[in-house]
Amino acid sequence: MTEIRQPTPRRGTNLPRMGDFNLTVILDAIRRSSGGLSRVELAQIVGLSPQTISNISRRLLDQQLIVEAGKEGSGPGKPRTILRLNPSGMYALGVHLDPAVITTVVLDLVGDVVKHSRIPTPGGCNPQHVIAAIAEEIKALVEDSGVDTGKIAGLGVAAPGPIDLDQGTVVDPPLMTGWDRVNLRDALADATGFETLVDKDVTSAAVAETWAGGPSGTGSFIFMYMGTGIGCGIVLNDEVVRGTSGNAGEIGHIIVDPDGPECDCGLRGCVKSSCIPQVLVAEAEEQGVLNGGAKGTEGPEVQEGFARLCDAADAGDERAIAIIDKSAVLVARAVAVVTNTLDVERVVFGGPFWGRLSERYLDRVPALLAANSAANSIHGIEVVGTGVGEDVGAIGAACLVLEHTLAPRAQRLLLEG
Amino acid sequence: MTEIRQPTPRRGTNLPRMGDFNLTVILDAIRRSSGGLSRVELAQIVGLSPQTISNISRRLLDQQLIVEAGKEGSGPGKPRTILRLNPSGMYALGVHLDPAVITTVVLDLVGDVVKHSRIPTPGGCNPQHVIAAIAEEIKALVEDSGVDTGKIAGLGVAAPGPIDLDQGTVVDPPLMTGWDRVNLRDALADATGFETLVDKDVTSAAVAETWAGGPSGTGSFIFMYMGTGIGCGIVLNDEVVRGTSGNAGEIGHIIVDPDGPECDCGLRGCVKSSCIPQVLVAEAEEQGVLNGGAKGTEGPEVQEGFARLCDAADAGDERAIAIIDKSAVLVARAVAVVTNTLDVERVVFGGPFWGRLSERYLDRVPALLAANSAANSIHGIEVVGTGVGEDVGAIGAACLVLEHTLAPRAQRLLLEG
């Protein structure tokens, strides 16, 4: 029981902020529509008057964030002018910093990858070297892409947790020795000259889903990130939940198997000790499912072992199938804990290891989840795979910037301190 | 994998809404200050200009929501006029519907209980009878309190989950047979004539904390409600999290004891099968800790047994102490799951069974929580007991109305559909 922190008071709002907010609302509506929207449709959707829509559209057109894209007229009357996002109206850079690999992307306004690269994380994990390598990679990528630097809104970085969001630092993540309280934000801002945002990888993935994931990125959902570890990103009512220090989504110690293996926390059957890829691979090795190939449970070997485990399952190996199916049961339990706590409407799966699991998981998880859902009699919970692909981390990092700049967050309305 | 719901689009905002919002912001600032605030202080806190504060203050004074309460001048210059909440400026009614007891309160604007009553829930739990009894009780309470009906903003109802927030219905809660999809909201609105809001008991408790709990009700926290069952209310950045259907906070099936007793969900050691009062009492009976008195694990007997268990612990009975201490360990594990998932800054305990547990829990939980907190190296997590007392449920229900009417929710800014 420590002393209670001085609360940050809620602040008021004023006219200019209202205008900016409405602009982002309209941009958001256009972004979320499949084929663009006309001004009348916008008025109907966002609830503002047609004149206001007209004015804001003009501002958006001036800023080149949207373009008029043809007309659409069926019956009599003046045909509607369709407004669409202008993909090249803004760009964002994203970096996914992973213990093993650094992925970098240039994203355009609609969330499409313009250019991407992947390099192994420089050996030794020395922060200085890694930061220098990232800065260089970004410089090369920007030049390669031919994008006007002036249109790049900033750089987003997705880092493994824990992080300190206020400081922009990475706080001693597992598998990255020497990274205790490294100020990634300031270091990269200095090195690249771009405004930089740092966030946790799972949160970034969730942001990627809201920005580039289509309808599955709306409303309230959790993003289950299947990576070296398992974590989740949380979005409630279209706004990302980051938590006090940016560390929301730590679900590694949810107990999912009372009969499971011991965990470093002293209990048994936690997520991180019973269903992360490394554990599945170890289990498979022990059972002799993986004949041949490199053994080991570090970095790349896990990926390889995991791929062979999935191959075996696809080839019909009962033991391999059992391992994966069991992991689906366990993951579903963890998901149920979170969905029962937050009462969300959807679970989106993704992350580097998701691709190989998707078919079996999508087969099993929905029923398991429904069986354990407290609100099951009121509403079902959708279970879907992300459409964003393997690079969610880096794409999400870039989306952090877009979200920060353009999303209609309530925060945007409030006066600053 | 069901089809994806049509997302509710985010809506714009306009001038009148902005004004109303700022009014609630100012009211909120005054409410949260200990001894009232002057106009200049308000300007500083909420970030609006002094003139705007002046204008809004006038509106608030006209509405009698605030009063000028003396002056405060130390040095030279015109002394500041202190603005305070006017307790009798608005009232709200709250009902806590529990399987065993119905608590009703009249709350004033500052969150003080003006009048309260408690009756046993009419036998048989027949919804019609219960609703009629509540309506009658409310009528009597309002008359008794002598409060001007015109100043009563509405009626809040805290019900055990699950609920359907959109419908205002209670959906088959445990221990209340015959209550499947009973529309409490419409029934009570009809019967009493007051605008009625229905919410889950744990959510109401969390709202009570934000409204009447002082500094521990600010920012991001979870409210651990220790009642017949254990649930939690969630508040993130000063806004209550209700979930898609109002059922957020269902933590009964978080596994906290891999060696615990079997649960109806098929697993072992869930919260609801290992640390709710009923289980503790049963355990105590089994061990012969509770000599004499009524036995049983239904309704009032649990309360009685629980009281005797606590008496025994207070008297130094090692077995009783062990039972309660173990429950603290288990509850702390559940709390850790939620705080790690949401990265909140505070845990507030409360509810009918909290009083007797508080001393031992406050002794043990903070350390246990810190040991299991993922973000422990970045920030600690405060653990406090609520100041709201045993009637949190009913008080929270009334606070639902106040919150709905007066809290600066972002939602208030957005245009309606």
Added chain:
DNA sequence: CTGGCGGATCTCAGTCACGGAATTCCCCTA
């Protein structure tokens, strides 16, 4: 006792975003 001073609050315009009504624009139909 009185004028000066400093700070709080109010008055009075001024600015700007949204809203309503009327107008213009544009394509389809007859």
Added chain:
DNA sequence: TAGGGGAATTCCGTGACTGAGATCCGCCAG
């Protein structure tokens, strides 16, 4: 080619916040 209907724009009005200056109100020095 004229008429019609729906989309988008123009023009003006309203209202909320802002800035500058005026006013109010006690303390303090003379």
